[in-house]
Amino acid sequence: MSVKKKMVRILMLLFFILATVLADGDPHQNSKQSTKVQHSDQGLMENINQKLDSLTKLVVEHISETKRQVEVQNEELKKLTSGTNRRLDQLAALVDQHHNQLLNFDFAGKCLVSRSTQLTTLSRKTYFFDGKTRGNWSLANETCRQHGLHLATIGSVQELRMVWNEARSIDDSKDWWVSAKKEDTDYHWLDGSKLPEDSSLWWRYRTNDTDDCVSIAWLGEGTLLTESCNKTLNFVCQLPDNCYN
Incomplete structure (x- = not known):
């Protein structure tokens, strides 16, 4: 290998080392920054969890209220259905009564x-x-x-x-x-x-x-x-x- 090529390879290696050092910076400083990021992430997660808990509570309350309203409406519907069925039974009995009465009648003219x-x-x-x-x-x-x-x-x-x-x-x-x-x-x-x-x-x-x-x-x-x-x-x-x- 020629001297020129060796020099190029050494320069490239030095440049790589320098770039690595610049990227990593001070190890102590990097550790501090990492700790800050971890603390920031932890606070963010706590905030997200709190909001999720509040949202879950609202959803549960909404579901409970909706269920209660549905139960009330079902009770009202049962009462309405029961009253309607009772009236229909009375009407059917009345129709039967009149039908039986009509069986006992004949037309005299009109x-x-x-x-x-x-x-x-x-x-x-x-x-x-x-x-x-x-x-x-x-x-x-x-x-x-x-x-x-x-x-x-x-x-x-x-x-x-x-x-x-x-x-x-x-x-x-x-x-x-x-x-x-x-x-x-x-x-x-x-x-x-x-x-x-x-x-x-x-x-x-x-x-x-x-x-x-x-x-x-x-x-x-x-x-x-x-x-x-x-x-x-x-x-x-x-x-x-x-x-x-």
């Missing part, structure tokens, strides 16, 4: 009438003479309604005679309720029409005007008579006129 009702047509009107059930005027009116009818309204002497004859063929020992009733000082039928005091439908021997309800008298050849509304009588129901209109 009207539903109880199948147990034996209708009788006289002239142009249809009646039901209930000779089995007896009651006061209010009970008679309600019973007719339950059959899909109403207490009879009499419009003429001829009609009254026909109804009276049919009623007597069923029971000739009792008067029969019809729909007329006193309102204030006058008598009216259920359709709102007035039954005048001087009507030829009244029995001529009628003397008691203190009674509020009206019946067909079993005596008198087909006339009307005032009665106490609490009296127990048979009654005549009528199919509404609009059932066949």
Whole structure:
């Protein structure tokens, strides 16, 4: 190897050593710097750990609060569901009840009438003479309604005679309720029409005007008579006129 090359290699080695020393610096100083870095890193990690602990605590609290709210909402939903189910059960029972009631009805024209009702047509009107059930005027009116009818309204002497004859063929020992009733000082039928005091439908021997309800008298050849509304009588129901209109 030539001298020149040897010199170059020595210079390169010296340069490397010098560069290493400059890079490392004072060993004591480097140790101090390393200690500072370690302390700085340790403080940074402690700060990070504290923040992580705080963040974890917030997350746990948020999860707990969310869980509590969900539980409250679930309880409210259970109550709402329970109430809804109860109402649905009541509605289903009501539908079943009405369905069973409808099974006991047939159509008479456009009207539903109880199948147990034996209708009788006289002239142009249809009646039901209930000779089995007896009651006061209010009970008679309600019973007719339950059959899909109403207490009879009499419009003429001829009609009254026909109804009276049919009623007597069923029971000739009792008067029969019809729909007329006193309102204030006058008598009216259920359709709102007035039954005048001087009507030829009244029995001529009628003397008691203190009674509020009206019946067909079993005596008198087909006339009307005032009665106490609490009296127990048979009654005549009528199919509404609009059932066949």
